[in-house]
Amino acid sequence: MCYACGAMNDTHNSKRYPLAARRVLWVSLLSQCGIVFTGALVRLTGSGLGCPTWPECTEGSLVPVPHQAQGFHKYIEFGNRMLTFVIAVACIASMIVALRTQPRRRPIVVLSALGLLGVLAQALLGGFTVLAGLHPATVAAHFLVSILLIYFAHVAYARSGEDGDATPQPVVRREAHLLGRIIVLLSACILFLGTLVTGSGPHSGDAKTTVRFNFDPRVISWLHADLVIFYLGLLVAMVLMLRMTAAPQPAQRRAGWLLCISLAQGLIGYVQYFTGLPELAVALHILGALLVWLGALRLYDALQSREDTGAQPLQSVQRP
Numbered sequence: 614m615c616y617a618c619g620a621m622n623d624t625h626n627s628k629r630y631p632l633a634a635r636r637v638l639w640v641s642l643l644s645q646c647g648i649v650f651t652g653a654l655v656r657l658t659g660s661g662l663g664c665p666t667w668p669e670c671t672e673g674s675l676v677p678v679p680h681q682a683q684g685f686h687k688y689i690e691f692g693n694r695m696l697t698f699v700i701a702v703a704c705i706a707s708m709i710v711a712l713r714t715q716p717r718r719r720p721i722v723v724l725s726a727l728g729l730l731g732v733l734a735q736a737l738l739g740g741f742t743v744l745a746g747l748h749p750a751t752v753a754a755h756f757l758v759s760i761l762l763i764y765f766a767h768v769a770y771a772r773s774g775e776d777g778d779a780t781p782q783p784v785v786r787r788e789a790h791l792l793g794r795i796i797v798l799l800s801a802c803i804l805f806l807g808t809l810v811t812g813s814g815p816h817s818g819d820a821k822t823t824v825r826f827n828f829d830p831r832v833i834s835w836l837h838a839d840l841v842i843f844y845l846g847l848l849v850a851m852v853l854m855l856r857m858t859a860a861p862q863p864a865q866r867r868a869g870w871l872l873c874i875s876l877a878q879g880l881i882g883y884v885q886y887f888t889g890l891p892e893l894a895v896a897l898h899i900l901g902a903l904l905v906w907l908g909a910l911r912l913y914d915a916l917q918s919r920e921d922t923g924a925q926p927l928q929s930v931q932r933p
């Protein structure tokens with residue numbers, strides 16, 4: 614059923630999702646990104662143990678109570694817990710859309726189901742994080758599982774705009790396609806190292822939490838930054854390669870954007886490092902991390918196509 618015009622998809626002879634259905638998947642992606650940012654705000658305001666227990670907020674009550682010791686922190690942490698339900702609703706809606714859109718596309722159904730299961734897992738992991746007194750390993754895992762859920766939501770959304778589920782073919786030189794893969798992989802490694810930096814620094818989510826990773830914050834920060842420099846080098850190579858081989862415009866544009874976002878993110882990283890990790894800079898850095906991740910995934914999408922355009926991957930360097 615076409616949500617936009619009421620016609621069956623088959624009458625359009627297209628497997629692309631209708632606009633309204635795509636919007637539901639988009640909201641799901643947005644909500645997965647949103648909770649990473651609000652989760653970061655919980656940490657940066659030191660509200661991680663605002664509700665000191667789980668699933669109750671405080672002994673004997675699921676919601677914060679006025680005489681609770683944690684001041685405004687309890688409302689921040691409780692508000693973030695409530696957002697889980699918003700995301701769960703968005704994921705259930707995506708699941709329904711994926712099951713009802715005809716022809717049914719199995720990969721999108723599976724990705725939507727993984728998103729929903731992931732949110733349930735995150736609710737449990739979040740509870741465990743509180744019960745573990747904000748141990749950095751559980752805080753990092755909570756962040757990284759969200760990164761995986763963003764990946765699922767992104768792929769579901771991107772595929773809903775594609776006409777079918779054929780094996781994707783590169784629309785750029787094979788080297789550029791491979792480089793795109795490496796860039797996605799490297800960005801995931803940078804995010805992972807970033808969580809180790811956070812787990813070695815002061816932003817655990819509660820002033821009283823002393824347990825941290827046993828890394829020297831300076832060494833782990835530089836390792837994180839060194840990988841970023843390597844990644845930026847590859848990204849510059851990618852921008853040049855796409856330009857020199859006259860790759861499709863979307864690929865060139867997305868690579869250019871990713872380079873700009875990544876440079877800004879690197880700058881914020883250095884600023885926060887040299888200024889003693891002020892909360893505002895750290896919050897911007899987390900926002901930047903989300904944008905880099907989405908940018909890398911979007912770039913990779915633009916390097917290939919599932920549609921039979923008749924275009925051959927470029928095999929030789931051409932002058933623009």
Ligand code: HEM
Nearest residue numbers: 804807808810811814816838841878879882883886902905
């Ligand atoms: C593409 C560029 C970069 C990306 C994608 C990135 C990503 C991240 C991520 C995901 C975190 C962990 C956030 C969390 O656990 O909540 C982090 C933390 C951090 N990053 Fe980066 N980063 C980048 C560049 C840099 C650079 C160049 C530096 C310079 C030293 C830097 C310094 C830091 C520091 C100090 C932290 C710890 C912040 C805290 O204590 O909360 N980052 N980064």
